[in-house]
Amino acid sequence: MRQELARDLAAIFDTEEPAREFLREAGYPASRIPPFTSNARAFWLNVVGELERGIMANGPEAVVRTALSWYPDNDLLAKWLAELTGGAAETPQDTPTTAGSATATEAGPRLEDSGPCFVLYAITSDQHSAFVDAVRAVAGPEAELLYTTPHVSAVRIPDPGQRADQMVAAVQQELSQRGSNATVNYERHPFRPYLIASLVVQGPDGQPYELRAVPASTLVSDIPFAVLSQYDDEAVRNRRGEFPRTVVDVVGADGQTRRLDPNQTLHEAGVRDGDAMQVAAQATAGSTQRWQQWVERASAQIEAYARRHDEFDIVKTNSRELPTQFTIRITTTGFALPEDADPYRPEPVEVGQHEVLIALDREFPREAPLVLWQSPVFHPNIARLPGPLPKGAVCLGALMDAYRPDLDFAELCGMLVDIAGYRNYEVLDPDEEGEGYFDRQAARWARSAAGQDAIEAIGGRRVHELARETADQERVPMPLTVRAWGVQG
Missing domain, CATH: 1.10.533 (Death Domain, Fas)
Incomplete structure (x- = not known):
């Protein structure tokens, strides 16, 4: 043996x-x-x-x-x-006595395997022990190592509630003090994250590559990034230095292909250990440019986000076949004005739910989707009263100057959740710069000492924290181990 x-x-x-x-x-x-x-x-x-x-x-x-x-x-x-x-x-899942329980018992009680899984990731790091120690110092001794790869550590933590951002910052600081420059991310999964030992993926030219120790929480859209990074830039990037649009298929034993949703995780897409996949350039001529397909893409991305996030629910749509309007319920603490609020010195109160409409008209995707807050709200970037734009209109980020026709609606949905919880709002001084606001009263309150304390109390972010972020911050793809198929090492 x-x-x-x-x-x-x-x-x-x-x-x-x-x-x-x-x-x-x-x-x-x-x-x-x-x-x-x-x-x-x-x-x-x-x-x-x-x-x-x-x-x-x-x-x-x-x-x-x-x-x-x-x-x-x-x-x-x-x-x-x-x-x-x-x-x-x-x-x-069949037995509670998985082998990792020995280490978990030494560190503290083992987390239950039922229900959602809350995970902190260390990205681009091989200092796994330092990360585990840092997470346990912040989140508690029951934090459980799920797996490590040459580039990623995943540690399960108890439900952080609305303290997830603070916990990420605290672990990041712990790692910095230990000499690590890893990036710490937080994710909530409906499954226990695990690794896929090996996937063989054909590049656009037919060259096979093996991906080793692939996190099942990897988005399908990260697979082309990993594979195309193996090519010379001149071979795959366009004149603007961008990778081409791609599609990813699983190839069955009979040669039949199954197209994968780029916004799903590999687990959600049903990808299994040993599967064969292929990355191909997406066709851009003819029907793929039609409005209907853009709407179908946006709808699929909104639905995929809702499946992965309990705080984001699709309450209703205007059509089952081709919805262009989505009524969304966001469950997170934010602020609204009471009916008897002083119009000159408004004092907001906490609200726990928000209702938002996302609408795609015939000008989409050339123009941004219309997003209207339909429940009472008090936020610098949401029109509380009708004016040049309708009541409830949202003015921020991906819906304004940063809008792109290829907007990923998962990014938009996440932005709306963060807006509702004051984890995203304009940080300019409304009395000095005067732009970027739909509600100046809300902007002045948000920047006041009382407003900042109230925002922090609900798990929102202070102005100085938002100001440190770069305007062009993008999601970092999951780093994967890739090598030409058949190469050992």
């Missing part, structure tokens, strides 16, 4: 830091983890030999169980568990 198990573990954990973090999570004594001096196969031969000699209770089984919690779709690991237990393989 030693040779075969070492071979299979080396094929999955073939780099040093993820292999060492995995063993710690499995309960392997940290002081006894051998050096990674030669190659992955030699490392794992040493480890499996120690497991067979009893370095930890039920060693081989515990290690394989932990590996299955990281890679639950891996058939090879499932077969190993069946062989080691003398029965059918169990998935991590």
Whole structure:
């Protein structure tokens, strides 16, 4: 067994830091983890030999169980568990005693696997232990390492509620003090994040690439970015230095393809370990330019965002076949004025829900969609009273100067949630610069000491925090390990 198990573990954990973090999570004594001096196969031969000699209770089984919690779709690991237990393989969801429980018990109580999963990611970092320590220092000892890759660490935390932004900032500061420049991100998933051991993806020219240790929470749209980054820029970028628009398909054993939604995660798209995929340039002539297809794209992106975010619900649409109007309910704490508010010295009160209309007219996508706040609201960038634009009109970011015809509606939906919760608002002084506001009273209140304290109390962001952000900040794609298919190392 030693040779075969070492071979299979080396094929999955073939780099040093993820292999060492995995063993710690499995309960392997940290002081006894051998050096990674030669190659992955030699490392794992040493480890499996120690497991067979009893370095930890039920060693081989515990290690394989932990590996299955990281890679639950891996058939090879499932077969190993069946062989080691003398029965059918169990998935991590079948049993509460996944192998990682040894480490979790030492650190604190283990989080329940039911319900949504709240995760902090360290992006572009191999300092996994420092990240886990920083998260536990901020979020509590029950924070649980889900997996590591050469570029990413994922740690599950208790529900942060409205403190997610503050928690990200605190962990980021902890990492900076430890000498790490990793980027910390927060995500809420309806599933327990895991890794896909291997995907083979054909580039636009047919060249196959293997993606190793791919987080199942990776957006489909990140796959083309990873693959096209392997080409010379001159071969794939246009004159403006942009990657071409692409589509991603899963290729079945019979050669039939299934088009994937770029706004879904690989888990949501049903991508499994070992799947074959292909990236191709999106056709741009003829029908793909028609208004109907732009509306279908926007609708799919709004629906995908709603599936992933409980605070964002589609209450109704004007059509089941081709909706152009979406009534949205956003559940987050914000502010509105009471009916008896002093018109000269308004004092807002907290509200817990917001209703917003998103409308796509015949000028879309040449012009931005119309977004109207339909519930009472008090916000610098929302028209509280009718004027040049209708009551409830939103003036900010992707709906104004930053609008692009290829707007990702997931970005728009996230912006509306942040607007509702005062995590996004104009930071210019309304008495000095005077532009960018639809409600000057709300702008003055938001910048006042009382307003800033009230905003912070509901989990919003202070003016100085928003001012530090760059206007062109973009989402960082998930960093993936890519190599030409068949290349070892």
